[in-house]
Amino acid sequence: MKEYKCKYCGETFEKPLLLARHVRSTHKRAKTREKRGVEKEKLSDQINRTIEAIGILKGLQVSPNLSQGEKKLLQEVSQGIEELLAYTQRSK
Ligand SMILES: [Zn+2]
Numbered sequence: 543m544k545e546y547k548c549k550y551c552g553e554t555f556e557k558p559l560l561l562a563r564h565v566r567s568t569h570k571r572a573k574t575r576e577k578r579g580v581e582k583e584k585l586s587d588q589i590n591r592t593i594e595a596i597g598i599l600k601g602l603q604v605s606p607n608l609s610q611g612e613k614k615l616l617q618e619v620s621q622g623i624e625e626l627l628a629y630t631q632r633s634k
C-alpha cells in the first residue's frame with residue numbers, strides 16, 4: 543500500500559488529503575517562523591555590510607584627492623545612511 547510521507551516530520555498517511563491537512567495544521571506556522579528567521583538573518587547581514595560601507599565612506603572623506611564639495615557630499619551620504627540604519631534598528 544502506498545504511503546504519503548510528510549516531508550517535514552516523516553509521519554506517514556494513507557491519503558494525500560490527510561497528509562495535506564496534517565502539513566497545513568502542523569507545519570504551516572513553523573514554516574512562516576523559519577522564513578521570518580531567514581529574513582532577520584538577511585537584514586542583520588545587510589546591516590553589517592552597511593556599517594562596513596559607512597566606515598569606507600568615512601575613510602574616503604579624509605582622502606587628499608577629494609575636493610571640499612566631494613568631501614561634503616560623502617559626509618552627507620554617510621550621515622544619511624547612518625540615520626537610516628538607526629531607524630531600521632529601532633523598528634526591528
Ligand atoms: Zn509532518
